[in-house]
Amino acid sequence: MGDPHPKLHATDLTRTFGRPPRAVDALGPLDLTVAPGEFVCLVGPSGCGKSTLLRIAAGLLRPSTGLLEIRSEPRPDARRRRTARPAAMIFQDYGIYDWKSVRANVRFGLDIQRVPRREANARADTWLARMGLADFADAYPATLSGGMRQRVAIARALAVEPELLLMDEPFAALDAQLRTILQDELLELTQSTRTTTLFITHSLEEAIVLGDRVLVMSARPGRIIAERVPPFPRPRTGDIRTTPEFTSLRSELWDLLRKEAAPA
Numbered sequence: 239m240g241d242p243h244p245k246l247h248a249t250d251l252t253r254t255f256g257r258p259p260r261a262v263d264a265l266g267p268l269d270l271t272v273a274p275g276e277f278v279c280l281v282g283p284s285g286c287g288k289s290t291l292l293r294i295a296a297g298l299l300r301p302s303t304g305l306l307e308i309r310s311e312p313r314p315d316a317r318r319r320r321t322a323r324p325a326a327m328i329f330q331d332y333g334i335y336d337w338k339s340v341r342a343n344v345r346f347g348l349d350i351q352r353v354p355r356r357e358a359n360a361r362a363d364t365w366l367a368r369m370g371l372a373d374f375a376d377a378y379p380a381t382l383s384g385g386m387r388q389r390v391a392i393a394r395a396l397a398v399e400p401e402l403l404l405m406d407e408p409f410a411a412l413d414a415q416l417r418t419i420l421q422d423e424l425l426e427l428t429q430s431t432r433t434t435t436l437f438i439t440h441s442l443e444e445a446i447v448l449g450d451r452v453l454v455m456s457a458r459p460g461r462i463i464a465e466r467v468p469p470f471p472r473p474r475t476g477d478i479r480t481t482p483e484f485t486s487l488r489s490e491l492w493d494l495l496r497k498e499a500a501p502a
């Protein structure tokens with residue numbers, strides 16, 4: 239790929255939790271480069287350090303050694319948005335606030351950035367409309383279905399126009415049908431916004447549908463042991479799921495993963 243200006247660049251990254259003799263080596267050493275606009279999916283056995291990597295990328299956790307850099311674009315309105323964050327994160331449990339209306343949830347990041355209320359409401363409403371939630375702006379999350387709640391989380395993350403979107407198993411709590419629908423929606427959305435995305439999933443299907451690259455991690459401490467490029471040009475649609483290339487890549491990835499997931 240060789241992009242001289244990667245959006246995310248990690249070198250020799252490791253993370254250990256606790257101290258000897260109880261120390262847990264959770265991650266690495268790991269090198270990772272994500273180009274601007276690229277959608278990179280990470281798959282790996284349970285407990286291999288995927289969330290740890292994402293939390294380091296989000297600035298929620300420090301690495302034990304190594305470096306992770308996110309290249310930030312100067313924004314034309316940077317002076318006003320002093321608190322602008324380059325990364326937005328979406329979790330499996332949605333992470334939305336039950337006591338705030340749907341619109342206020344979507345506006346949340348914009349409020350932190352001190353975007354004026356009128357503009358923030360307009361941007362929130364635009365994203366709600368895009369996610370098919372226009373009629374629910376004044377509703378409270380408790381009245382929404384799981385899929386709708388996850389759409390609110392996606393709208394909230396994208397409303398801040400993040401330079402980097404970090405998604406940790408965002409669809410894991412949804413049933414298979416809804417998951418497929420949201421995969422297709424996210425595919426369309428990210429192909430139009432070209433938001434640089436690092437996406438963790440246990441679903442190989444999800445990784446192949448969405449990713450420009452699929453990275454396979456080893457068992458803990460997670461390192462990157464393989465990389466595959468799904469052979470589907472963009473813009474692509476969910477129809478690729480029925481192609482022979484899709485099936486063969488899925489079984490190839492599954493073989494790689496099975497070796498890592500097998501008990502020692």
Ligand SMILES: Nc1ncnc2c1ncn2[C@@H]1O[C@H](COP(=O)(O)OP(=O)(O)OP(=O)(O)O)[C@@H](O)[C@H]1O
Nearest residue numbers: 255256262264283284285286287288289290291458
């Ligand atoms: N705060 C912490 N303190 C101690 N150990 C931790 C902490 N966070 C994670 N770990 C350990 O680090 C390892 C990696 O955890 P992590 O959550 O990153 O894995 P994961 O690949 O995201 O797992 P899963 O796929 O099951 O969600 C695990 O062994 C976990 O128990």
